[in-house]
Amino acid sequence: MTVVPQKWQLRCADHLLDLSSPRLMGVLNVTPDSFSDGGRFLDPGLAAARAIEMVAQGAAIIDIGGESTRPGAPPVPLEEERKRVLPVLRRLVRELPVPVSVDTLKPALMREAVDAGAGLINDVNALRAPGALEAVAASDAAVCLMHMQGQPRTMQAAPEYADVVSEVSAFLAHRVALCEAAGIGRDRLLLDPGFGFGKLDAHNLALLRGLSSLCASGLPVLAGLSRKSLIGRLLGREVSQRLAGSLALALAAVARGARVLRVHDVAETADALALWRLVGVSQTQEEDT
Numbered sequence: 001m002t003v004v005p006q007k008w009q010l011r012c013a014d015h016l017l018d019l020s021s022p023r024l025m026g027v028l029n030v031t032p033d034s035f036s037d038g039g040r041f042l043d044p045g046l047a048a049a050r051a052i053e054m055v056a057q058g059a060a061i062i063d064i065g066g067e068s069t070r071p072g073a074p075p076v077p078l079e080e081e082r083k084r085v086l087p088v089l090r091r092l093v094r095e096l097p098v099p100v101s102v103d104t105l106k107p108a109l110m111r112e113a114v115d116a117g118a119g120l121i122n123d124v125n126a127l128r129a130p131g132a133l134e135a136v137a138a139s140d141a142a143v144c145l146m147h148m149q150g151q152p153r154t155m156q157a158a159p160e161y162a163d164v165v166s167e168v169s170a171f172l173a174h175r176v177a178l179c180e181a182a183g184i185g186r187d188r189l190l191l192d193p194g195f196g197f198g199k200l201d202a203h204n205l206a207l208l209r210g211l212s213s214l215c216a217s218g219l220p221v222l223a224g225l226s227r228k229s230l231i232g233r234l235l236g237r238e239v240s241q242r243l244a245g246s247l248a249l250a251l252a253a254v255a256r257g258a259r260v261l262r263v264h265d266v267a268e269t270a271d272a273l274a275l276w277r278l279v280g281v282s283q284t285q286e287e288d289t
């Protein structure tokens, strides 16, 4: 009898992440300039305390980022990003019972991160940098392939699509094919439409409305909507006033089949998800094993 690998499990190096129900990825910014958490977690001790707190609140992955990817943010040199990320990563890999993700575009840091035990590489560039595919292929880590039109610095200047849902899906399908050809199995892949990355509000809303079609690829989909500026624009809210909007969009994503939510407010999102589940899980969420 052939053993078919179980669906909705993501292989993250030493961890198998169960995605049979939606999971939370808690954001841990280790940047001095983060829009959201302003330099609070540069110290590995404080970062570890926040990560432990997020896991206690229900995070199934912690995502460490040392380079701000918001529009207009200055690029961070490799050495600086290494100094921010690696001490925190080493500590979290030792102390946390969940996989640790590293948000980076840089292949050199990807290699060091997986060597240090990172379970997932979160690349907003979908492994397009020279050497990035190879860096992940040489590991057992999972990768989140995110769609972005343009480059972080300029992506919001003039986003343009004929059909945003099909263009994002086609881009991701191509990246998946390249990953598989490089030896990164489908059980290590997460897809992400990249809300806010080279998208106008109309594009973001169309992508969220059409998220089910991205989920139809059969690969797990991650949605990152937490506190994003589309909420700010649509509601007229500063970043500190975006929790309610974030929760609404999180549930809208889960309703359309998202399996991972990248969030800042783990406790609050966990409550929203818990009630969502109690109300009843849709076919799309529960079918297959």
Ligand code: 8Y4
Pocket: 035, 036, 065, 069, 070, 103, 122, 123, 124, 144, 146, 192, 194, 195, 222, 223, 224, 225, 226, 227, 228, 229, 239, 262
């Ligand atoms: C306030 C708070 C305003 C946060 C803007 C932001 C994604 C991501 C980011 C995402 C994946 C952000 C690293 C942008 N967004 N990775 N990273 N998916 N996979 N902005 O959507 O949070 S950073």
